[in-house]
Amino acid sequence: MGRSVGNTHNLTSMGWKLFLATLLALLSFTRFIYAAEVAPLSSGSGVEPADAPVSVGIDEYSNIGNKGPWDKPVTSLDGSRASKSTTDHATLEELQGPFYSGPEVTKACLGCHNKAGEQFIKNKHWTWKYTHPVTGQKLGKGVLINNFCTNAKGNEGMCAQCHAGYNMKDSNFDFSNQENIDCLVCHEATGNYYKTPTTTGNKACSVMFEGKPPIDWTKSAQSVGLSARSNCGACHFYGGGGDNVKHGDLSSALFHPTKAVDVHMDEAGPNFSCVICHVGQGHEWSGSRYQMLAKDEVGLARKPGMPRETASCESCHGDQPHPATLTGFKLDDHTDRVACETCHIPRFAKGGVATETDWDWRTAGRLKDGEGYKLKEYTQGDGQHRATYKSIKGTFKYDENMEPIYRWFDGVMHYTTIDTRFDPDEAVDINWFNGSPADPDSRIWPFKRMHTVQPYDKGNNTLVYMHLWGDDDAAFWGNYDFGKAIKVGMEKSDIPYSGEFGFIDTYSYWPINHMVAPKEDALACQECHAKEGRLKELPGFYMPGRDSNRWLDLIGIFAVLATLLGVLGHGALRLILARRRG
Amino acid sequence: MSTRYVKIFTAFERFWHWTQMSLIMVLIFTGFGIHGFYHVMDFGTQVTTHVVAAIGLIVLWVFAIFWHLTTGTWRHYVPTTNGLLKVTRFYAWGIFKGEHHPYRKAYWRKHNPLQALSYLGLKLVLFPVIWISGMLYLLYGFWGAGDYAGQSLQLVALTHTAIAYAMVVFVIAHVYLLTTGDSFIEHVKPMITGYDEVELTPAEEAYLQEDDPHRIKKE
Numbered sequence: 001m002g003r004s005v006g007n008t009h010n011l012t013s014m015g016w017k018l019f020l021a022t023l024l025a026l027l028s029f030t031r032f033i034y035a036a037e038v039a040p041l042s043s044g045s046g047v048e049p050a051d052a053p054v055s056v057g058i059d060e061y062s063n064i065g066n067k068g069p070w071d072k073p074v075t076s077l078d079g080s081r082a083s084k085s086t087t088d089h090a091t092l093e094e095l096q097g098p099f100y101s102g103p104e105v106t107k108a109c110l111g112c113h114n115k116a117g118e119q120f121i122k123n124k125h126w127t128w129k130y131t132h133p134v135t136g137q138k139l140g141k142g143v144l145i146n147n148f149c150t151n152a153k154g155n156e157g158m159c160a161q162c163h164a165g166y167n168m169k170d171s172n173f174d175f176s177n178q179e180n181i182d183c184l185v186c187h188e189a190t191g192n193y194y195k196t197p198t199t200t201g202n203k204a205c206s207v208m209f210e211g212k213p214p215i216d217w218t219k220s221a222q223s224v225g226l227s228a229r230s231n232c233g234a235c236h237f238y239g240g241g242g243d244n245v246k247h248g249d250l251s252s253a254l255f256h257p258t259k260a261v262d263v264h265m266d267e268a269g270p271n272f273s274c275v276i277c278h279v280g281q282g283h284e285w286s287g288s289r290y291q292m293l294a295k296d297e298v299g300l301a302r303k304p305g306m307p308r309e310t311a312s313c314e315s316c317h318g319d320q321p322h323p324a325t326l327t328g329f330k331l332d333d334h335t336d337r338v339a340c341e342t343c344h345i346p347r348f349a350k351g352g353v354a355t356e357t358d359w360d361w362r363t364a365g366r367l368k369d370g371e372g373y374k375l376k377e378y379t380q381g382d383g384q385h386r387a388t389y390k391s392i393k394g395t396f397k398y399d400e401n402m403e404p405i406y407r408w409f410d411g412v413m414h415y416t417t418i419d420t421r422f423d424p425d426e427a428v429d430i431n432w433f434n435g436s437p438a439d440p441d442s443r444i445w446p447f448k449r450m451h452t453v454q455p456y457d458k459g460n461n462t463l464v465y466m467h468l469w470g471d472d473d474a475a476f477w478g479n480y481d482f483g484k485a486i487k488v489g490m491e492k493s494d495i496p497y498s499g500e501f502g503f504i505d506t507y508s509y510w511p512i513n514h515m516v517a518p519k520e521d522a523l524a525c526q527e528c529h530a531k532e533g534r535l536k537e538l539p540g541f542y543m544p545g546r547d548s549n550r551w552l553d554l555i556g557i558f559a560v561l562a563t564l565l566g567v568l569g570h571g572a573l574r575l576i577l578a579r580r581r582g
Numbered sequence: 583m584s585t586r587y588v589k590i591f592t593a594f595e596r597f598w599h600w601t602q603m604s605l606i607m608v609l610i611f612t613g614f615g616i617h618g619f620y621h622v623m624d625f626g627t628q629v630t631t632h633v634v635a636a637i638g639l640i641v642l643w644v645f646a647i648f649w650h651l652t653t654g655t656w657r658h659y660v661p662t663t664n665g666l667l668k669v670t671r672f673y674a675w676g677i678f679k680g681e682h683h684p685y686r687k688a689y690w691r692k693h694n695p696l697q698a699l700s701y702l703g704l705k706l707v708l709f710p711v712i713w714i715s716g717m718l719y720l721l722y723g724f725w726g727a728g729d730y731a732g733q734s735l736q737l738v739a740l741t742h743t744a745i746a747y748a749m750v751v752f753v754i755a756h757v758y759l760l761t762t763g764d765s766f767i768e769h770v771k772p773m774i775t776g777y778d779e780v781e782l783t784p785a786e787e788a789y790l791q792e793d794d795p796h797r798i799k800k801e
Contacts, residue, residue, distance in 0.1 A: 327629075336723065437730035438732070526626070530625070544617075544629075544739065548617060552740055552743055552747075553743075557747075559747055563750075563754045571761065574677060577678045577679070
């Protein structure tokens, strides 16, 4: 939580904790805070709630992960909730410790699991590298630019909090040293484990390291098991800078979801863990948005427990999942061209946690009394206040219970990378894809679209790496100077930079796969089969209920009206003439 | 020559007519609903109702075709130019002057030439085209090879829609022509009771009385 800025005149009326916190803030920033400047938010009393709408300092990711009870999801589909593990790690001699660091624990893990290290150092969670099998593009967190915090590259000191390893401080990390694998972040179950940035960054960021209880490495080591949602979610639910910021369908609402939020992860129901769908062996899991199976014809409707290589709906449900009724047959008739997700995830960002939809970097760097600050003016469904402005990042918009946008998608994601030159007069698609009604391998998929205005190299027409994190005078977070941050960010990665930056509109597209609704909440036909339906803007094919031929309708209606008038005229004439005849 | 009430619409024919009429009404109503003209029912219910009614109609048609062929009723629809002009002239001219309908119904030929030609057109053109386009529409997933970009689905859909308009035109004209007799009720009655006033030659009357006595209504 950011610390509050109190009204100095009313200090005596504030709680002493708040006073101390304020004093600490004053001392640590060695700057004087004129509370009067931010008075509108403290409306008289001078005492602000814990979630004060304005707070100073940087506390990104200081609050990620599951703070509540650890979930105990089902990790195999054998119908039994009891653990089938053959080992109680708590009693293993090798795990009695005491341990004082992560690598020590890892060493103990690899002592028995002597193939796990080899396996894991090939995994994306460790390498942050991915070569796309279709496009050949070099991707992965280590190099990509997104339209959230933009780039992990060069900012590893901060971003490596979500690297499944220890001590990744910069791009020169030793990817062959297995002792730096972080087994615990994925496998520990005490819920008291956490990761902090690997370097300290600007002094404004010090709050991220404060108030953390020491990790009990021994207890954590003894608690290990198959990953719970809380393990995966600690990073994946917080992508992009906070809860559900990035994906829209992956949020803290999935730690303990209800049926309405996700029918499979429903804690009172099937209570799936992530790996029930993201199946894998040898520390490799299926399901990646870089290369998706837009239409799964490989692993159709295998029985639970049978090997399957995909994380698709079809791998369990098949491509004829609907009941054997007339309606069911017609619905099955859709599966070749409409992704399951399209109808079965009618809305995302459910469960009270909003997702970011719009980010404007141009406003970043505004200060209050020389300090970076945050405005929390969006209150989401669960009552939490979300930052609508951060000095370190700019302005945000949020939305929840959102309708996705729909596109034909062939599963192959293309990326605008640091070396892609683009036309600056048009918005840049951070990622893009093909797909069309003519391509039988593509289907209509739901997406979250993220819009951002972010810096780019005005001379070279490329995106830029920004130096956000560091204790130098160029790191944007603390110094708030785009020019310096971009220059250093590009230099660190040996990327040519023209020296001039501008801002450009970018879009990114996030396929929606999670937050599957109970079947009674699935999209009704007329949500799409209507003139103003959800697929209104998806051209190129004829859809009943949406499409018609203007001319045919005009001629048809004319013919019907002409017939009506004709018979009415004929009848009227008969009547009149009959009357005349008497 | 005597005028007698003769059964010219058998029970099956009447059942066929009224069931077909009801199903076509349901199909027109749900069809134009699916087309998006109104939103009385949700789309899924409309489609299901449309499909159920269509399957019902197809089953009925199978029986009706069988019946036409086996009973020889198909002969009623054989087109003829004999009297066609007279009937046409009547509807365009004579009817306004209070002339009598030029056609005299025979028990073996129940439709006037214009009527027979219209029904033949309905049965040989409109019905098959809407029937086939509807089947193709419904089963697009099986023959379309997943291609939704091509024109084939649109062609099928538009053909189906075009015939649907033609059906509405037919229904309007059909219902209106019921008013051109002595009275609307009198004109509808035969399709309910089965009996209509028919002029019989003595030979016909003798034949019917001898061979098919139940076809002549007892006075």
